[in-house]
Amino acid sequence: xxxxxxxxxxxxxxxxxxxxxxxxxxxxxxxxxxxxxxxxxxxxxxxxxxxxxxxxxxxxxxxxxxxxxxxxxxxxxxxxxxxxxxxxxxxxxxxxxxxxxxxxxxxxxxxxxxxxxxxxxxxxxxxxxxxxxxxxxxxxxxxxxxxxxxxxxxxxxxxxxxxxxxxxxxxxxxxxxxxxxxxx
Amino acid sequence: xxxxxxxxxxxxxxxxxxxxxxxxxxxxxxxxxxxxxxxxxxxxxxxxxxxxxxxxxxxxxxxxxxxxxxxxxxxxxxxxxxxxxxxxxxxxxxxxxxxxxxxxxxxxxxxxxxxxxxxxxxxxxxxxxxxxxxxxxxxxxxxxxxxxxxxxxxxxxxxxxxxxxxxxxxxxxxxxxxxxxxxxxxxxxxxxxxxxxxxxxxxxxxxxxxxxxx
Amino acid sequence: xxxxxxxxxxxxxxxxxxxxxxxxxxxxxxxxxxxxxxxxxxxxxxxxxxxxxxxxxxxxxxxxxxxxxxxxxxxxxxxxxxxxxxxxxxxxxxxxxxxxxxxxxxxxxxxxxxxxxxxxxxxxxxxxxxxxxxxxxxxxxxxxxxxxxxxxxxxxxxxxxxxxxxxxxxxxxxxxxxxxxxxxxxxxxxxxxxxxxxxxxxxxxxxxxxxxxxxxxxxxxxxxxxxxxxxxxxxxxxxxxxxxxxxxxxxxxxxxxxxxxxxxxxxxxxxxxxxxxxxxxxxxxxxxxxxxxxxxxxxxxxxxxxxxxxxxxxxxxxxxxxxxxxxxxxxxxxxxxxxxxxxxxxxxxxxxxxxxxxxxxxxxxxxxxxxxxxxxxxxxxxxxxxxxxx
Numbered sequence: 001x002x003x004x005x006x007x008x009x010x011x012x013x014x015x016x017x018x019x020x021x022x023x024x025x026x027x028x029x030x031x032x033x034x035x036x037x038x039x040x041x042x043x044x045x046x047x048x049x050x051x052x053x054x055x056x057x058x059x060x061x062x063x064x065x066x067x068x069x070x071x072x073x074x075x076x077x078x079x080x081x082x083x084x085x086x087x088x089x090x091x092x093x094x095x096x097x098x099x100x101x102x103x104x105x106x107x108x109x110x111x112x113x114x115x116x117x118x119x120x121x122x123x124x125x126x127x128x129x130x131x132x133x134x135x136x137x138x139x140x141x142x143x144x145x146x147x148x149x150x151x152x153x154x155x156x157x158x159x160x161x162x163x164x165x166x167x168x169x170x171x172x173x174x175x176x177x178x179x180x181x182x183x184x
Numbered sequence: 185x186x187x188x189x190x191x192x193x194x195x196x197x198x199x200x201x202x203x204x205x206x207x208x209x210x211x212x213x214x215x216x217x218x219x220x221x222x223x224x225x226x227x228x229x230x231x232x233x234x235x236x237x238x239x240x241x242x243x244x245x246x247x248x249x250x251x252x253x254x255x256x257x258x259x260x261x262x263x264x265x266x267x268x269x270x271x272x273x274x275x276x277x278x279x280x281x282x283x284x285x286x287x288x289x290x291x292x293x294x295x296x297x298x299x300x301x302x303x304x305x306x307x308x309x310x311x312x313x314x315x316x317x318x319x320x321x322x323x324x325x326x327x328x329x330x331x332x333x334x335x336x337x338x339x340x341x342x343x344x345x346x347x348x349x350x351x352x353x354x355x356x357x358x359x360x361x362x363x364x365x366x367x368x369x370x371x372x373x374x375x376x377x378x379x380x381x382x383x384x385x386x387x388x389x390x391x392x393x394x395x396x397x398x
Numbered sequence: 399x400x401x402x403x404x405x406x407x408x409x410x411x412x413x414x415x416x417x418x419x420x421x422x423x424x425x426x427x428x429x430x431x432x433x434x435x436x437x438x439x440x441x442x443x444x445x446x447x448x449x450x451x452x453x454x455x456x457x458x459x460x461x462x463x464x465x466x467x468x469x470x471x472x473x474x475x476x477x478x479x480x481x482x483x484x485x486x487x488x489x490x491x492x493x494x495x496x497x498x499x500x501x502x503x504x505x506x507x508x509x510x511x512x513x514x515x516x517x518x519x520x521x522x523x524x525x526x527x528x529x530x531x532x533x534x535x536x537x538x539x540x541x542x543x544x545x546x547x548x549x550x551x552x553x554x555x556x557x558x559x560x561x562x563x564x565x566x567x568x569x570x571x572x573x574x575x576x577x578x579x580x581x582x583x584x585x586x587x588x589x590x591x592x593x594x595x596x597x598x599x600x601x602x603x604x605x606x607x608x609x610x611x612x613x614x615x616x617x618x619x620x621x622x623x624x625x626x627x628x629x630x631x632x633x634x635x636x637x638x639x640x641x642x643x644x645x646x647x648x649x650x651x652x653x654x655x656x657x658x659x660x661x662x663x664x665x666x667x668x669x670x671x672x673x674x675x676x677x678x679x680x681x682x683x684x685x686x687x688x689x690x691x692x693x694x695x696x697x698x699x700x701x702x703x704x705x706x707x708x709x710x711x712x713x714x715x716x717x718x719x720x721x722x723x724x725x726x727x728x729x730x731x732x733x734x735x736x737x738x739x740x741x742x743x744x745x746x747x748x749x750x751x752x753x754x755x756x757x758x759x760x761x762x763x764x765x766x767x768x769x770x771x772x773x774x775x776x777x778x779x780x781x782x783x784x785x786x787x788x
Contacts, residue, residue, distance in 0.1 A: 032443055032464075032465065033465060033487070033490060033783070033784055034487055034490035034571055034572070034784070037490060037491060037534070037571070038570075038571065040553070041553055041556075041557070044549055044550070044553055045550065045553030045554060045557065046550055046553065046554050047553070047554065047557055072465075073465060073467055075463075075464060075465060075466060075467065076356065077354075077355070077356055077463050077464050077466070078435065078443060078464045078465075081435055081464075105372075107483065107484055107487065108467045108468070108472065109372060110370045110372040110373045110472065110475065111370070111372075111467050111468040111471070111472055112363050112368070112370060112371070112468050112471065113354065113355060113363075113466050113467060113468050114467050114468070116372070131572065132490075132571050132572075134570065223656070224506070224721070225721075225722055227720075248630065248633045248634065249633045249636060250633070250634060250635065250636040250755075251636055251724075251731070251733070251750060252636070252733070252735070252748060252750040252755075254735075254748045256737065256746050256748075257746075260739075261474065282739070284718075284719070284720045284737055285719070285720050295735070295748070297722065297735070297750075301633060301647055301649045302648070302649055302654065303654070304649075304651065304654045304655045306722070308720075308722065308735075326634050326635075326636075327631070327634045327635055327762070328634055328635035328636040328755055328758055328759075330758060331754065331755075331758040332754075332758075339470070352463075353462055353463055354462065354463035354466035354787060355463065355466065363468060363471050364470055364471055366474075368471070370471065370475060373475060
């Protein structure tokens with residue numbers, strides 16, 4: 001991947017790669033708490049049907065996944081396992097933090113055993129707020145991520161640059177013509 | 185001994201009164217105090233020596249369903265309450281230990297509840313835990329007590345003699361402190377009190393007090 | 399039936415053999431199998447460590463705590479209305495059912511009783527959350543046994559119920575609708591007709607699941623006679639709900655307890671099964687969904703008129719005392735032991751959640767079973783991680 005990480009990939013090829021990557025996201029479902037059921041509804045139910053977005057929610061192992069959705073309360077006991085499985089994922093890898101608990105601790109902000117945000121352990125690309133977010137919100141988070149992937153400079157991604165987190169805010173981002181609402 | 189009904193016009197609950205009489209008769213001197221709230225529930229407090237025999241006796245009386253076992257720390261919290269306004273100095277609070285129903289003499293108590301299936305009659309049993317912080321295990325009486333005792337050990341630091349395996353259940357083994365003791369601080373709250381307790385925007389109706397705070 | 403008997407006997411012999419092998423010093427080198435903490439076949443983050451001898455489990459131990467959020471400590475620093483918002487998230491599939499016992503305990507301490515209309519609506523929402531909860535179990539059950547279709551059915555029909563809950567309370571998952579002294583709001587317009595229609599759909603769903611799964615030969619041979627829990631063991635471990643009734647104990651707190659709720663105003667049946675095996679537990683749950691739809695249907699006809707909120711002070715201070723209230727939640731008996739010392743928040747809340755007791759039997763019941771049965775038994779015991787760890 002010498003060409004890619006030095007950023008010397010020709011532009012059309014980059015676009016082609018990005019298009020391909022954004023519509024074949026293999027999602028590793030890290031269901032932890034309440035949000036896991038909403039994630040299950042988004043991924044497994046006929047009503048929301050995530051596969052129409054080009055997302056495949058069935059990898060057998062994190063080693064085959066491009067995207068991990070951390071949905072639910074991350075506890076201090078769970079955190080090492082999350083980190084380990086995140087490290088097993090191949091680059092380039094993306095993280096969606098789903099729900100208030102994974103974003104910041106949520107209703108357990110003062111608990112003694114809850115990690116206040118999964119971003120303390122692994123870098124997060126898209127935050128989906130809500131307690132729990134509706135399945136539609138998760139779908140929007142995925143759409144946001146796909147937009148990012150499409151406009152991404154693969155070299156920068158490989159070098160770990162340009163990964164400002166995004167957030168789904170009240171469904172506005174889609175109405176603004178696909179401009180992601182950037183936090184931080 | 186019994187602090188059951190004092191007022192004559194108070195509602196009577198013959199089922200529970202009769203059941204309590206049966207229990208106190210069977211346990212004898214082990215019962216330190218008892219309470220029946222009509223149409224509500226039953227409480228007894230037993231001496232620590234008779235803890236295991238209490239379980240065995242109750243089981244033979246038909247209380248075969250094990251509901252829960254836990255502890256109570258009666259020390260008033262030294263860190264104030266959730267409703268304290270963080271912008272005000274902490275109000276003076278009474279720090280005397282005051283036990284609930286059926287009294288008690290120690291800071292820690294273990295409370296457990298067993299029930300008779302079908303009749304849904306249950307009895308809450310309390311026992312004082314002295315400074316040795318240990319009591320007999322109920323594992324051999326009710327197998328279900330196993331996990332509850334593990335949990336209580338982890339949360340309160342109360343030991344259970346004769347328990348096969350008192351490992352931590354919830355927290356990493358290097359966790360320090362016993363979270364459900366009242367003197368265990370919630371660090372996040374000490375660093376930053378809950379912001380929602382202060383009304384930044386006064387509500388339209390109540391303009392007389394509170395109001396702005398930072 | 400002979401087949402069942404044989405299987406039970408085999409399981410017994412296997413357990414005895416496993417016991418004997420543990421006690422023999424010249425034990426062969428076993429294998430330790432670790433399932434979890436993140437595994438698609440465990441609902442949530444339960445980790446199971448099993449020592450195997452060949453295909454047989456010699457010793458198994460669930461390792462909980464991956465979802466421990468410290469509820470009992472957090473309740474001590476919150477006010478009563480805040481605790482209601484928190485306890486929704488214990489059993490996240492049947493959220494409304496979690497609020498009810500806590501609110502009832504607080505009401506008991508305050509000496510308040512909700513108006514009849516509020517009690518009625520509470521019961522309806524309670525049963526709706528039971529349907530939402532257990533219907534997902536019925537779908538998930540198939541996945542655990544290798545049948546993928548039922549879960550799509552479950553997610554499809556569950557959405558209807560969630561829509562109802564959302565229409566009434568504003569929250570799909572966590573309604574936070576119950577208040578001390580009643581409910582936040584009345585039912586929305588059109589709720590009753592809509593609910594009737596959905597209940598009809600849910601009964602069809604039950605029939606479909608029964609056809610798809612319960613009559614299936616593979617399903618039967620994988621669940622019948624597997625994971626048998628006798629009556630007295632179940633009681634000792636404090637199993638509750640469908641797990642207990644599947645062992646032949648005819649005990650339902652909705653029927654046998656005197657609570658200010660409206661269950662006694664409907665005509666319904668408590669189902670039990672004598673076998674105590676995995677099949678029995680699944681079957682009892684299926685019947686429970688059916689009964690719940692019946693309860694809802696009947697209660698819809700008889701909602702009394704009146705307010706939905708009793709007169710309670712604006713700032714709730716609960717007088718000193720202790721109260722225990724438990725209800726028959728989707729997963730089993732869920733109860734709150736609330737100790738109040740006259741403040742705005744509780745002094746101590748012991749949360750007795752159903753799954754904690756239901757899962758504490760796992761080391762006992764997994765002894766001597768074969769590896770594939772681990773998943774079946776866990777699926778049929780039906781737990782929710784938030785309900786174990788709290």
